[in-house]
Amino acid sequence: MAHGAGGTATRRLVEGLIAPSVGVPLDEPLGDAAFVHVGDETLALTADSFVVRPLTFPGGSIGDLAVNGTVNDLAVSGARPQALLVTLIIEAGLDAEALAAEVRAIGAAASRAGVVVLGGDTKVVERGKADGLFVTTAGMGRRDPRLQLSAETVCPGDRVILSGPIGDHGITILLARGDLDLAADLRSDTRSVWPFIDALASNVGSSIRWMRDPTRGGVGTVLNELAREAGWSIAIDEERVPLRDEVRGACELLGLDPLHIANEGQFLAIVAPEAAESAVETLRSIPGGEQAAIVGEVRADRTSLVTVESGYGGSRIVDMLVGDPLPRIC
Amino acid sequence: MAHGAGGTATRRLVEGLIAPSVGVPLDEPLGDAAFVHVGDETLALTADSFVVRPLTFPGGSIGDLAVNGTVNDLAVSGARPQALLVTLIIEAGLDAEALAAEVRAIGAAASRAGVVVLGGDTKVVERGKADGLFVTTAGMGRRDPRLQLSAETVCPGDRVILSGPIGDHGITILLARGDLDLAADLRSDTRSVWPFIDALASNVGSSIRWMRDPTRGGVGTVLNELAREAGWSIAIDEERVPLRDEVRGACELLGLDPLHIANEGQFLAIVAPEAAESAVETLRSIPGGEQAAIVGEVRADRTSLVTVESGYGGSRIVDMLVGDPLPRIC
Numbered sequence: 073m074a075h076g077a078g079g080t081a082t083r084r085l086v087e088g089l090i091a092p093s094v095g096v097p098l099d100e101p102l103g104d105a106a107f108v109h110v111g112d113e114t115l116a117l118t119a120d121s122f123v124v125r126p127l128t129f130p131g132g133s134i135g136d137l138a139v140n141g142t143v144n145d146l147a148v149s150g151a152r153p154q155a156l157l158v159t160l161i162i163e164a165g166l167d168a169e170a171l172a173a174e175v176r177a178i179g180a181a182a183s184r185a186g187v188v189v190l191g192g193d194t195k196v197v198e199r200g201k202a203d204g205l206f207v208t209t210a211g212m213g214r215r216d217p218r219l220q221l222s223a224e225t226v227c228p229g230d231r232v233i234l235s236g237p238i239g240d241h242g243i244t245i246l247l248a249r250g251d252l253d254l255a256a257d258l259r260s261d262t263r264s265v266w267p268f269i270d271a272l273a274s275n276v277g278s279s280i281r282w283m284r285d286p287t288r289g290g291v292g293t294v295l296n297e298l299a300r301e302a303g304w305s306i307a308i309d310e311e312r313v314p315l316r317d318e319v320r321g322a323c324e325l326l327g328l329d330p331l332h333i334a335n336e337g338q339f340l341a342i343v344a345p346e347a348a349e350s351a352v353e354t355l356r357s358i359p360g361g362e363q364a365a366i367v368g369e370v371r372a373d374r375t376s377l378v379t380v381e382s383g384y385g386g387s388r389i390v391d392m393l394v395g396d397p398l399p400r401i402c
Numbered sequence: 403m404a405h406g407a408g409g410t411a412t413r414r415l416v417e418g419l420i421a422p423s424v425g426v427p428l429d430e431p432l433g434d435a436a437f438v439h440v441g442d443e444t445l446a447l448t449a450d451s452f453v454v455r456p457l458t459f460p461g462g463s464i465g466d467l468a469v470n471g472t473v474n475d476l477a478v479s480g481a482r483p484q485a486l487l488v489t490l491i492i493e494a495g496l497d498a499e500a501l502a503a504e505v506r507a508i509g510a511a512a513s514r515a516g517v518v519v520l521g522g523d524t525k526v527v528e529r530g531k532a533d534g535l536f537v538t539t540a541g542m543g544r545r546d547p548r549l550q551l552s553a554e555t556v557c558p559g560d561r562v563i564l565s566g567p568i569g570d571h572g573i574t575i576l577l578a579r580g581d582l583d584l585a586a587d588l589r590s591d592t593r594s595v596w597p598f599i600d601a602l603a604s605n606v607g608s609s610i611r612w613m614r615d616p617t618r619g620g621v622g623t624v625l626n627e628l629a630r631e632a633g634w635s636i637a638i639d640e641e642r643v644p645l646r647d648e649v650r651g652a653c654e655l656l657g658l659d660p661l662h663i664a665n666e667g668q669f670l671a672i673v674a675p676e677a678a679e680s681a682v683e684t685l686r687s688i689p690g691g692e693q694a695a696i697v698g699e700v701r702a703d704r705t706s707l708v709t710v711e712s713g714y715g716g717s718r719i720v721d722m723l724v725g726d727p728l729p730r731i732c
């Protein structure tokens with residue numbers, strides 16, 4: 073299960089087996105989308121499978137995730153999301169209304185995100201050979217010329233910006249499974265982040281170095297990947313990381329680090345120091361971005377460590393996610 | 403299960419629920435790929451999920467199918483296949499060597515088909531929540547300017563060309579499951595059909611009206627879809643349809659119509675009568691195309707029926723596949 077969690081085991085699987093065997097070039101960093109030049113345009117292409125359990129949860133469903141997850145992979149790659157292909161693997165016996173609801177959710181989420189569904193495929197497998205519904209989305213976007221993103225351009229002093237509170241999605245899913253005797257007024261944060269990125273691109277586009285959505289593995293894993301790619305260390309100020317009390321409480325109870333919990337509608341941006349305040353103001357001016365914050369900075373330290381500094385003057389190292397505390401989160 | 407078989411139930415599901423809900427325009431026929439204009443280029447995009455059981459079988463495996471199936475959907479749409487995205491849904495406990503073998507199969511099939519794998523995704527679900535491995539491929543190709551394909555251009559008198567023997571894939575899978583006490587020296591026909599289509603485009607490109615690969619639902623279903631879209635009837639000469647003795651025998655024993663059995667490495671082309679012989683010669687000149695044949699013609703009859711004429715002067719109507727005689731064939 074750990075191989076699916078988005079942390080170190082996933083990375084070993086992808087870098088050690090999959091990428092070399094299928095011929096994906098590993099001299100380029102593994103980003104959320106691949107770029108292809110077509111005439112004068114640069115297209116971004118990406119695909120993800122979604123296996124979240126349960127199929128529906130407060131704030132969304134597998135159909136919403138499948139659309140928004142792929143839309144967001146395009147958006148954080150600096151591409152305006154445009155079109156999707158959707159394939160469904162359906163377990164025989166899935167309630168017809170549940171299927172209809174997910175298909176409608178896909179249509180509605182695509183419409184909200186401003187992307188068209190071009191087509192897709194459906195397969196059905198016997199009862200007990202899948203788990204209700206798996207959805208795969210492939211997305212196409214056009215690279216936005218206002219954004220030139222690369223981990224190589226990240227410099228010491230750059231600020232780490234987070235678009236909003238972390239862990240809502242992961243903890244919502246955990247609670248929705250009902251395995252724990254816990255309840256909280258919490259919803260998945262699933263949404264398209266393109267409106268935020270579009271506004272950043274307009275206001276401070278040339279000052280944005282890099283972006284990523286911290287889904288599986290959470291903020292901690294994604295910042296470790298960045299630190300490794302950029303060759304610098306990153307320091308996070310724990311008190312500035314937006315975190316709802318419900319998520320903090322659930323994590324404390326379960327011994328989980330909120331920095332390893334999956335998000336679906338948030339993103340991290342590395343921004344040049346002089347533009348950081350303006351970037352946060354831009355995000356806060358958009359509904360749903362009120363809690364955007366500068367949460368840390370890039371340090372002139374070649375150890376590529378991610379450290380979290382607490383309010384009491386202490387500091388701890390946050391590693392990539394190891395193992396899988398919350399399987400099938402997306 | 404019938405909803406996944408590619409026949410009438412699949413069509414009702416897609417046309418009745420999925421396409422309207424997600425906003426796919428149904429005034430255009432449902433083709434194997436969608437086209438998107440980017441600058442001066444027209445790109446073809448397509449995606450399919452593969453759930454074949456067992457994962458490996460004589461002549462191929464799920465990895466081969468996933469690459470060739472998507473490559474062929476691009477090819478028969480008149481687009482040169484160029485790039486793939488691949489996502490894997492892995493059941494926890496899948497043998498590591500089986501996974502490695504499929505990843506290598508994907509890489510090798512992509513290399514043979516001349517397409518690059520740009521990236522993808524892996525998800526893992528608990529044991530018993532999938533069936534070993536499901537693979538989804540999304541593909542991108544560039545529309546080939548030598549080919550202008552549309553069911554609307556099909557005219558009475560046009561010839562129906564088939565690239566090779568039918569039913570090899572479906573019957574191979576059926577036998578590989580071992581449920582029947584039958585053995586035959588048969589292999590899946592999985593392969594890229596692009597080399598054949600590339601040669602046709604060079605030699606008789608402007609005479610090709612329409613193409614399709616008869617996968618789920620077989621030749622009978624695909625020709626019924628064409629007859630409906632084109633508004634003409636189609637007559638097939640049963641004696642001219644290439645069919646191996648092993649496939650014929652298995653179908654007779656099991657009461658299956660070879661015209662409803664899935665193929666993976668064959669395609670149908672509708673060709674103007676004056677170019678039909680030349681098209682067949684072109685196909686036969688390429689290794690693996692030796693059994694290509696003219697198998698029927700389009701008739702000036704507005705009933706949109708597909709009929710099969712036997713050697714004894716009789717004729718029968720072949721409908722779209724109803725139900726699912728062979729589930730999880732691809």
